[in-house]
Amino acid sequence: MLNKKLSQDEAKEQREWNSANPGLARLIAKRKQLFEDELKDNPPEPPWEKHPGYSRSDLFWRTGAGNQYLMDYIWPYNRYASKEARQQYRTTYPEPESWAGWYSD
Numbered sequence: 001m002l003n004k005k006l007s008q009d010e011a012k013e014q015r016e017w018n019s020a021n022p023g024l025a026r027l028i029a030k031r032k033q034l035f036e037d038e039l040k041d042n043p044p045e046p047p048w049e050k051h052p053g054y055s056r057s058d059l060f061w062r063t064g065a066g067n068q069y070l071m072d073y074i075w076p077y078n079r080y081a082s083k084e085a086r087q088q089y090r091t092t093y094p095e096p097e098s099w100a101g102w103y104s105d
Contacts, residue, residue, distance in 0.1 A: 031076040040081070044073035046093040047102075056099050 044050070051066060060066035078086065095102050 035076040035080040
């Protein structure tokens, strides 16, 4: 999907969306660039390894630094990495029992 060439209508719709949501469009572009520059070849640590002191249900992951980590690193990696790269990531970093189902969320 990421490498799909947009039709003229889709490209127009994307330009309209970007102009209506400039702040969000800049943020998404920034995260895509981070993926290309860093995450593509160096995937982020999964949350349970990056911050092992916090359970999956802890508010840390919904506010503050935990949420920021998920949005800045995990989200772009999952959004832009190929299906094969994401599968390799899951093999490299299997979910611990306390995080069971996280990959399917």
